[in-house]
């Protein structure tokens with residue numbers, strides 16, 4: 392069953408992840424922009440399905456959803472002993488963790504919830520601590536988004552009012568991807584509100600069209616002028632459209648600053664380097680994985696060939712010659728040397744990223 396969402400969060404004109412009285416639902420991103428509808432997530436199997444099929448997507452949003460799914464599982468086991476409830480939560484975490492391998496926020500959130508249950512004395516305590524930890528992860532993301540928007544907008548401050556140019560972005564990094572203001576798109580929307588961004592070039596983001604379907608829809612909700620462009624058009628359009636900067640998100644940032652993000656990000660970074668346009672990555676600290684030394688060690692999710700070979704939507708019309716095969720890596724790695732700066736809730740991190748990222752991960756948030 393699904394129902395229309397009327398709820399408005401203080402962060403966005405639409406609610407992305409709803410947690411109310413122990414009930415979870417997410418705005419179904421596979422149906423946007425045509426249908427704005429929440430789907431309930433009643434158990435771990437439904438959460439796995441929603442994450443794997445990308446009803447909920449974006450690194451922080453899948454972490455938050457998985458954390459709530461563990462809370463639901465722990466509540467289901469509240470009558471069991473602490474050991475039995477914890478074992479069940481760990482089994483559920485393994486299932487959820489297998490859905491999407493690249494975004495480290497998923498693993499980070501699952502580990503945080505399971506670790507928090509370690510000292511619980513009975514099933515009720517396991518359920519209580521799993522729930523408060525999931526709620527904390529969600530609340531911290533909202534706060535991280537506010538901090539990233541403030542820090543990111545400072546990068547645009549040098550642009551005089553009235554001459555605010557374009558920025559370019561790839562994939563979707565708005566409220567839909569975090570449940571809060573968003574990461575890169577949060578900076579862009581805040582930049583528009585302050586007169587620092589006049590227009591956005593939105594890469595359509597083949598094959599799942601997160602840019603065309605989701606980012607364009609979100610920019611419409613916030614009244615931000617933009618054009619959707621084919622991914623391959625970006626290098627040619629950057630000089631003529633007065634593009635001041637690129638802002639993208641991340642699914643995992645390795646210890647040396649190499650960044651996994653939606654496939655096509657690397658190409659955009661190369662185009663920005665060619666044209667001398669700053670290339671900024673905006674991501675919460677939960678996306679930084681100091682245990683992964685560099686991009687080569689980041690697992691890249693491979694998705695179904697049909698995502699490339701067929702249209703999205705009900706008819707799934709063929710786009711390629713019958714029998715054509717496709718390669719469908721969902722992400723690529725942008726080498727650290729193409730990244731001008733990384734914005735986290737700790738502030739702006741500049742190269743050399745190794746020591747700077749380590750310091751940022753430990754900066755106390757005032």
Ligand code: MRU
Nearest residue numbers: 448449450562568574640641653
């Ligand atoms: O496959 P998706 O749509 O989950 O990929 C999302 C991205 O690549 C985003 O850029 C990233 O998760 C950052 S979202 C704040």
